[in-house]
Amino acid sequence: MPMINNTRRQLSQLPLAALLSLVIAPLPTNGTATTNARLAGATNTPNAAPTPATNVSRSSHRSWPRAFANLNYAAIDKPECSGNPRREVKAIYVNLYSACSGKLNDLIELAGQTDINAFVIDVKDDRGNLLFRNMAAAKLNAEANRKALMDDPRPLLQRLKAKQIYCIARIVTFKDPLFARVHPQKAIINNRTEEPFQGSDGLAWASPYDADFREYDLGIAHAAAVAGFNEIQFDYIRFPDVARNANLNYRRHGPQSKAQAVQSFLLEARRRLRPLNVYVAANVFGLVCTTADDMDIGQYWEAVSNAVDYICPMMYPSHYANRSYGLRVPDQQPYELIDRGIKDAQRRNRNLATPARLRPWIQAFTATWLKEYHQYDVAAVKAQIKALSDNGVQSYLIWNPANNYQKQAYR
Template sequence: MFTNSYRIGLKFFIVVMLLVGVSQIQGSMKSAAAAARKDNHVKGIYISGWVAGSPARMDRLIGLLRRTELNAVVIDVKDDFGRLTYRSRVPAIQQIGADKRPAITNIKRLINRLHREGIYTIGRVVVFKDPYLAQKRTSLAIHNKNGSVWKDGHGRPWVDPYRTEVWNYNINVAKEAAALGFDEIQFDYVRFPEGIRTKPVKFANKEGWNRSKAIHQFLHEAKQPLHRLGVKVSADVFGLVTSTSDDMGIGQSWRAVSTEVDAISPMVYPSHYSDGMYGIAHPDMAPYAVVSHAMTDAKRRNGYLAQSGLKPAAIRPWLQCFTATWVHPHLKYGDREIKQQIKALHDQGLEDYLLWNASCKYDFNS
């Protein structure tokens, strides 16, 4: 005969073993889901550091990914102001205090949570638009010919894309983000400022490179250590890079970028095209046509690269998920307009895309 205490102990043991088994099954299911979704085409949304640091906002966005075809997020690592969104261990970051006001209290915990949900994680690193670094270390900034620090139309300085010190600074940020667990690093503002070629400025261009060569070389140097860490590399480019014959003075040519990254993301926002582009009277009102034209040109350029024996990047465009009130105040961009852009991709045989909304509010129900 078993005593009561023995029976209670046996029951407790069985319950514990069942719970452990369930936990292991759930864990393996989550791991399997993560692996499966990472193998799929990337369909993601942008998330700012401040939103990523808000548990309530992240709960809502993860809910959006659960109920739609979306399976990836692009999270700010280093933002448009040159600020890190988390506490960094990179000495150069700590020296200038670029991580003093982190928006995300525990970025590794956030990444782990996203991975448990089967979500592909991309860390966004804004490169040469870095007013914080340019102000803290003025020797790294773009300078006017009179020696003063050059500033853009918003009064913000940029760092010099020719300076290898700037390259190393950003590569170290990217390496840290990769070590934290991001699946991919995305370089944004990997270019010279708009309109800079008409300005009286001087660069630290010891090699005598043109702008496109400088961007190409930065990406070439950046991808190697990141690939060794097992992460992919992508870069954002202007939407017109798919179609123009030059680098528009900003150093972004399709060949220079597409041959050095795993994925290239042209920002094909219809609102950003001038009236008449591609023969379309009002591009903002024709999302399908704009994306279709841009992707036709992008595919053609990748085809030329492949014919030359080069390996082009996967095409993964940024799509417009915001209303450009400054273009057409009464035209609201919602689920319908987003799906028209995605349909244009599908009709071109493309699947990957990213949705951009600076406020991280997505009217998407697919």
């Protein structure tokens, strides 16, 4: 998950041209030209001129936007995994420490008394910490391996599966300050300081282009699959969300674009993991289903959706600027925000022959840093779930970083 203020910070840093593209960026459509009102409605930028719509066809990639035409949109077989049937997942996020403490008992009890039937468990978190020791870490990041919280996750998974809880391994992918510190030659570099780049949270990123780093994440994913997780979910499967004029050295050693780096990683993950009978999922910014490009972070909706089994847009109402979708304060209108966002996601998926299934992240925290924040109580969570259900989406993921969940919201 991104830090809570990342999306709002990103909007404030975008140059004018990029902001205009958010206002009225066209959605690709299946053979027809369409222009949709984008985030931050026209009332915010009355002088914005419409951008020409882009025609997109399933059969001819030449009609994709030029910058993204060389990505893989070909149909990909996505069968059900043997011995691992698909489920309408209703999941909560479980951090490393909840997974290894008495807090887990409370979360299992929650699942037994509500509709919750799945846990998204940190296997590698956004500080590079690991749930369990594994060969990939032993080879490429001995410090992370030494600090891991357990030797073997199988007893944990067996306990959860005995309770009919579907187990999703969350792997924070390219944001990894521990790996970047151990291997500074593989970190993204701030050219102004010649030091490893750090985001607004002070955490470093390793390069998504680096072969060893990619192998490290893929190795952790493989270990999680072998241990018995039902699904591998890649988070921070993107480049840092910085201003487009940020002076960063991504250590790119060829012509591969950011979107290509992201999609090629996911396709390789799929190639390796699917034979192990696990599903592959990717988390993306909620804005990605609405913007016409990859937001300069490498997340182009159709490219990600085509590569994975499940795509998980993070549609937290608190992450949207005021007037997004014509809503004065999106955080105060959870139903309306989710309703508009999921419709955009569904439209984008219709551009593909074999899109990923939709499984959005929704908000179960109160964004107290907002000037006009809304208390995310039971009613606010239920409103988001209802918006998804009204649009035919029965699966969801619930984000509360402290893992505090109100039982009444999930009945």
